[in-house]
Amino acid sequence: MQGDEGFFCFILGHMYQGGIFMTKKLPIRLASVVALGLLTISGAQELVLKPILHPQSIEAKEKEEKIVVKAIETAEVTAFDSVKCYDVISQDALSKIGEGLVKFNDEGKIVPAGAIELPKVSEDGLTYSFKLRPEAKFSNGEKITAKDYVYAFRRLADPKTASANARKATFLKNGEAIVDGKAKPETLGVEAISDDELKVTVEKALPNVLNLLAGTNFFPQSQSFVEKAGEGYGTSSDKILSNGPFVVKGWDSTSMNYSYEKNPNYYDTKKVQVDEVQVAIVKDPNTIVNLYESGEADIAPISGSLLNQYRGKKELKSFPGSSHSYLELGIGYAKALNNENLRQALSYAIDRKTIAEKILSGNATPVKGLVAPNSVFDPKSGKDFTEDSKDFGKYDLKKAKAYWAKAKKELGVDKVEFDLLVTDAEGPKKIGEYIQGQVNNNLKGIKINLLPLPAKARFKKLLAHQFDLALGGWQGDSGDALEYIANFRTGVTHNHGQYVDKAFDEQLDKIEGELSQPGKEVEREKALHEAENYLAEHKAFIPTIQNNSSYLVDKKIKKIATIPGKAIDYTTLRVEEKK
Structure with missing residues (x-):
């Protein structure tokens, strides 16, 4: 005009x-x-x-x-500190403003990012030598050097940082000893050879080292910037330093509106077409659809019964997920949940097929065990790990009632009451309401109260182990089933329910020890299935569903993709420009 x-x-x-x-x-x-x-x-x-x-x-x-896209999200971002990043929401947000040495592309393949090429790997598989992009900069124009990776990796492992994901550094040389407070962070297997050369040394040869390094916890950080911001680092836009395609503006931990703006200092910024993505946090699904229909949103998540209105229409785009939303059990908090028969009763009372097909209108898939489909594949054959998994997600009310009868005798009570913790977005609330109804109506004497909370408050309770039941779960990014299974080891941060089992811990010791050696891949996979089965048989968790992601997308957007199993990739969005 x-x-x-x-x-x-x-x-x-x-x-x-x-x-x-x-x-x-x-x-x-x-x-x-x-x-x-x-x-x-x-x-x-x-x-x-x-x-x-x-x-x-x-x-x-x-x-x-200016090319602007208006997008809706359904949950708040808790923090933008890549080293302390813990939850899926924050991981997805950080992937828009940062990247590590390598990253996953839209086809799910590992490609160079902060490194100019894939690393040279030593014959023994222990040393990875990276050449960094000399033109790579932080969003403030400061050159990114090998020291920024060294600082971030050490900060992740350092017990003083108190990162909930510190154990992700244990594959690095001396990582476990540092995380456990038995060695100094300076001994971690990461070394700056020069400004543009980085050497990473792992504790033992692994097939998925690059998958691990692609995770958000291994993004570089500027020591001077982080230390100047202090405890406030990552808590507001002015205390965040980006090294990815976008920078975040107008955000703090309470923000319901903020934006991602193109980072002019990103080395590949010319390939990013969108100048700005304006984000609004909206939790009510009807409001989301109304905003989309009135032109106030270009990308809008959709779920539940509303999906049926858009079946077969071009504007509905769906992507498979890689996360498993399972029921976490506060075994260390709610005394009654120590009873395995009670846990069995709860599991058999849940109809996963109904949740997936009716409650979520086909936008989910029932999960058989712990590891989610589409997340772990054999590196040679490409076979999905879950193809050989047993089905521990069966619905059987008769068995549920029988197990509840046994539990009552063992507990010496006729009634128990639990709070079920869910995120206050519509999808999790609907799942929670269904589980609440199924249990309360069919297992007389068990009462479940639904407790919806904002994401940050829910994570706080999980990390403090202060909950009875919680709709939680895990989204893997390492390509290894062990990532899901190891979360139930005694004492680890992600063992929210405080499950303790010596026999299971010994299984993990074997998988992480002798079976991690080259030539043991077949035995290792068999042992991983056995460990998953052990957890599922003893109901350390209750499997539910894998959420798929569906969006209403405005016709002006000509290309939209996700990093497989994760959030929308704004770098590859293609929008029809006005003539």
Whole structure:
């Protein structure tokens, strides 16, 4: 738009407020100025237009040329500190503003990112030598060097950092000893050979080292920036340093509206078409659909019964997930849940097929065990690990009632009551409501109360082990089934329910020890299945479903993809530009 037409669209058009574009009435004085401009244009156009319209016209033109996408999310981001990042929501957000030495592309393959090429690996499989991109910079223009990776890796493993994901550093040489406080962070297997050369040494040869290094916890960090921000690092936009395709603006831990803006210092910024992604946190599914239909959202997540309205339409895009939303059991908190028969009763009372097909309208898949489908594949054959998994997600009310009868005798009670913790987004709440109804209506004497909380508050309770039941789960990113299974080792951070089993811990010791050696791959996979079966048989968790991701996508977006099993990749979004 040009001239006075651009001015009036700027004034009278949509104004942004709270993440939703709304039309507003003009204040009287402003309306008078506009009216005056209209009256005088015919008689003295040059005199009136120059002082009043020129600045706004420039701004309108800039806005018109800027490619902006409006997206909706359903849960708040808890923090943007890659070293301390723990939950799926924060991992997905961090993947938009950062990257590590390598990353997954849209086809699920490992490709160079902060490194200019894939590393050279020593014959014994213990040393990985990376050459870094000399042009790579942080969002403040500071050059990224090998020291920034060294600092981040050490900070992750250092007990003083208290990262909930510290154990992800244990595959590095001396990593476990450092995490356990038995060695200094300086002894970690990461070394800056020069500004552009990094050497990573692992404790033992593993087939998935690059998968691990692609995780958000291994993004580089500037020591001077992090230390200057102190405890506030990653808690607001002005205390976040990016090294990826976007920077986050207008965000803090309570924000319901913020944006991702293209990072001009990103080495590959020319390949990113979108200039800005405006994000609004909206939890009500009907509101989400209304915003999409009214043109206030270009990308809108959709689930539940609303999906049926869009079946077969081009605007509905669906992607398979890689996370497993299972029921976590507060065995160390709720005394009654120490009873295995009670846990068996709860599991058999849940109909996963109904959750997947009716509650979530086909936007999910029942899960048989612990490891989620589409997350772990044999590196040679490409076979999905879960193809050989036993089915521990069976629905059988008769068995559920029989196990509950046994549990009552063993516990010496006829009634038990539990709170079920869920995130306050619509999908988790609907799953929680279904489980609540199934158990309360069919297992007389068991009462479940639904407790929806914002994501940050829910994670706080999980990490403090202060819950009875929780709809939690895990999204793997290492390509190894061990990532799911090891979460139930005694004393580890992700063992939210405080499950303790010496026999299981010994199984893990064998998998992580002798079976991790080259040539033991077949035995190792067999042992992983046995360990998964052991957990499932003893109901250390209760399998439920794997969520798929579905979105309503505006027709102006010509290409949209996800990193397999994860969030939308904004770097590869392609939008039809205005002519």
